[in-house]
Amino acid sequence: MQVKPIILSIKLWSDDDKPREKLIHKGRAMLSDAELLAILIGSGSRNESAVELSKRILASTNNSLNELGRLSIKQLMQFKGIGEAKAVTIAAALEIGRRRRGEDAKKVAKISSSTSVFELLQPKLGDLQHEEFWIVYLNNSSKVLQTSQLSKGGITGTLVDVRLVMKEALVIGAIGLILAHNHPSGTLKPSQADKQITQKLKTAASALDIKVLDHLIITQMAYFSFADEGLL
DSSP states (O other), X not given: XXXXXXXXXXXXXXXXXXXXXXXXXXXXXXXXXXXXXXXXXXXXXXXXXXXXXXXXXXXXXXTOHHHHHTOOHHHHTTSTXXXXXXXXXXXXXXXXXXXXXXXXXXXOXXXXXXXXXXXXXXXXXXXXXXXXXXXXXXXXXXXXXXXXXXXXXXXXXXXXOHHHHHHHHHHHTOOEEEEEEEOTTOOOOOOHHHHHHHHHHHHHHHTTTOEEEEEEEEOXXXXXXXXXXXXX
8 A cells, every 4th residue: 555645734844944934034045946936835735835836846947947937827827736826926026036137237337248248138038938139239438328129029131120220329329239139949049030130230330330249149048149259
């Protein structure tokens, strides 16, 4: 006869092991991702504690908070023990984290390398499930004048309005442009369309004495730089 494992309620754990008490007495940094998620969930089910449920959810995303942040409410609710209210709580908490990263990115006032471009735009593009194309406008000191979304949903010649990009550059006095878009698939290899739009914008900018300094392909954790790879 198979003996079912005993599920010990978090209420019966020692205070040192309870996520809430552990955070209060030892600090938030001492908690694992599963324990932090368990605090958001609040309770588990009859068959598993909130921590065990959290571990199961995280395991499904290869223990990646970035991947967890990409799950929809509907996808979160597929886990037994996660109803709509808990799914919304998880999604809201992860969105706060994403926006916090975005605030940190705003501190990037001057572009000194492809890494600083990644730090500026990753919070905007890294977790998206669709493609977006952005332009970073720079002055002659490589300071960011403006960042603008150019297209959403894909990159083709018909979606990129070169005239609009150049008009905006002239209006704000930009002398340098950095192109950027994301690949939701995670691949960092530039497509033929990526190369074509880079050349199209580079040619148009050159006629106005404006330089296209780089084009970044951004994913959740990494990026590809046309300039670093000698493709500009």
